[in-house]
Amino acid sequence: MANHQTKEIERGSWLNFFDSISSSLRGKGADITISTPLEQVHQSRLWQLHGLTYDPHDHALIVSCRQQEHVISSPLAIRVEQSGKNVYSVEVTKGVGEREIIRFIEPLLLPA
Numbered sequence: 001m002a003n004h005q006t007k008e009i010e011r012g013s014w015l016n017f018f019d020s021i022s023s024s025l026r027g028k029g030a031d032i033t034i035s036t037p038l039e040q041v042h043q044s045r046l047w048q049l050h051g052l053t054y055d056p057h058d059h060a061l062i063v064s065c066r067q068q069e070h071v072i073s074s075p076l077a078i079r080v081e082q083s084g085k086n087v088y089s090v091e092v093t094k095g096v097g098e099r100e101i102i103r104f105i106e107p108l109l110l111p112a
Contacts, residue, residue: 004088009078014054017080018061021087022051029105030063032070037097046070049104052090061092063102072100 009017032043048066055062061078063070077093089103 004081004083006079006081006091009080014061014075014078015056018052018054021085022053024085025049025087025104026051027107029107030065030070031103031105032063033101033103035097035099035101043100044070045105047107052102061090 026049028049030046030049032046034041034043046063046065046068050064050066053062053064054060059074061072061075063072072092072094075092075094079091079093080087081089081091087104089101092100092102094100
Protein backbone atom coordinates (compact mmCIF):
# COMPACT_ATOMS: atom_id res chain seq x y z
CA MET A 1 0.00 0.00 0.00
CA ALA A 2 1.35 3.40 -0.96
CA ASN A 3 2.11 5.93 1.74
CA HIS A 4 -0.07 8.94 0.89
CA GLN A 5 1.07 12.26 2.27
CA THR A 6 -0.78 15.55 2.35
CA LYS A 7 1.20 18.75 2.05
CA GLU A 8 0.42 22.41 1.60
CA ILE A 9 1.83 24.05 -1.50
CA GLU A 10 3.21 27.54 -0.91
CA ARG A 11 1.38 30.28 -2.84
CA GLY A 12 4.54 31.35 -4.68
CA SER A 13 4.95 27.78 -6.01
CA TRP A 14 1.41 27.22 -7.34
CA LEU A 15 2.16 28.01 -10.99
CA ASN A 16 5.28 25.83 -11.17
CA PHE A 17 3.72 23.02 -9.12
CA PHE A 18 0.64 22.65 -11.35
CA ASP A 19 2.74 22.97 -14.51
CA SER A 20 4.95 20.12 -13.23
CA ILE A 21 2.10 17.69 -12.42
CA SER A 22 -0.36 18.55 -15.18
CA SER A 23 0.96 16.08 -17.76
CA SER A 24 0.83 13.17 -15.27
CA LEU A 25 -2.90 13.82 -14.73
CA ARG A 26 -3.81 14.01 -18.43
CA GLY A 27 -6.55 11.53 -19.37
CA LYS A 28 -7.74 10.92 -15.81
CA GLY A 29 -11.15 11.91 -14.50
CA ALA A 30 -11.67 14.69 -11.96
CA ASP A 31 -14.35 14.36 -9.29
CA ILE A 32 -15.11 17.76 -7.71
CA THR A 33 -16.82 18.30 -4.34
CA ILE A 34 -17.61 21.77 -2.98
CA SER A 35 -17.99 22.24 0.79
CA THR A 36 -19.37 25.27 2.60
CA PRO A 37 -20.18 25.68 6.30
CA LEU A 38 -23.79 24.78 5.47
CA GLU A 39 -23.46 21.90 3.02
CA GLN A 40 -21.27 19.58 0.98
CA VAL A 41 -22.23 19.27 -2.69
CA HIS A 42 -20.86 16.90 -5.31
CA GLN A 43 -20.32 19.39 -8.10
CA SER A 44 -19.36 17.27 -11.08
CA ARG A 45 -17.33 14.47 -12.51
CA LEU A 46 -15.23 15.64 -15.42
CA TRP A 47 -13.58 13.17 -17.78
CA GLN A 48 -10.50 13.33 -19.97
CA LEU A 49 -8.58 15.80 -17.91
CA HIS A 50 -6.19 17.93 -19.94
CA GLY A 51 -4.52 19.43 -16.89
CA LEU A 52 -4.52 21.91 -14.05
CA THR A 53 -3.00 25.34 -14.09
CA TYR A 54 -2.81 28.34 -11.83
CA ASP A 55 -3.44 31.71 -13.45
CA PRO A 56 -1.68 34.33 -11.27
CA HIS A 57 -3.20 37.22 -13.25
CA ASP A 58 -6.81 36.15 -12.54
CA HIS A 59 -5.82 34.43 -9.26
CA ALA A 60 -7.63 31.23 -10.24
CA LEU A 61 -6.97 27.49 -10.38
CA ILE A 62 -8.27 26.06 -13.66
CA VAL A 63 -9.24 22.40 -14.10
CA SER A 64 -9.28 21.84 -17.85
CA CYS A 65 -11.10 18.86 -19.34
CA ARG A 66 -11.99 17.83 -22.86
CA GLN A 67 -15.34 19.60 -23.05
CA GLN A 68 -15.33 22.08 -20.17
CA GLU A 69 -13.32 23.95 -17.56
CA HIS A 70 -13.90 24.33 -13.85
CA VAL A 71 -12.49 27.55 -12.40
CA ILE A 72 -11.75 27.99 -8.70
CA SER A 73 -11.42 31.73 -8.07
CA SER A 74 -9.39 33.35 -5.31
CA PRO A 75 -7.86 30.31 -3.59
CA LEU A 76 -6.36 31.02 -0.17
CA ALA A 77 -4.52 27.72 0.38
CA ILE A 78 -3.86 24.57 -1.62
CA ARG A 79 -3.10 21.13 -0.16
CA VAL A 80 -2.19 18.06 -2.21
CA GLU A 81 -2.50 14.37 -1.37
CA GLN A 82 0.22 12.42 -3.11
CA SER A 83 2.55 9.47 -2.96
CA GLY A 84 5.83 10.05 -4.75
CA LYS A 85 4.92 11.56 -8.12
CA ASN A 86 1.32 10.27 -8.01
CA VAL A 87 -1.23 12.96 -7.13
CA TYR A 88 -4.56 11.68 -5.76
CA SER A 89 -6.35 14.88 -4.78
CA VAL A 90 -6.09 18.66 -4.49
CA GLU A 91 -7.92 20.56 -1.74
CA VAL A 92 -8.44 24.27 -2.31
CA THR A 93 -9.46 26.49 0.62
CA LYS A 94 -11.39 29.56 -0.53
CA GLY A 95 -12.67 31.10 2.69
CA VAL A 96 -13.74 30.22 6.21
CA GLY A 97 -15.23 26.75 5.88
CA GLU A 98 -15.25 26.91 2.07
CA ARG A 99 -13.22 24.44 0.08
CA GLU A 100 -13.21 22.47 -3.13
CA ILE A 101 -11.73 19.01 -3.35
CA ILE A 102 -10.64 17.57 -6.68
CA ARG A 103 -10.09 13.80 -6.63
CA PHE A 104 -8.40 12.21 -9.61
CA ILE A 105 -9.85 9.00 -11.02
CA GLU A 106 -8.09 6.47 -13.19
CA PRO A 107 -9.98 5.82 -16.43
CA LEU A 108 -11.91 2.56 -16.62
CA LEU A 109 -10.11 0.19 -18.95
CA LEU A 110 -12.51 -2.00 -20.88
CA PRO A 111 -11.44 -5.35 -22.35
CA ALA A 112 -10.57 -5.26 -26.05
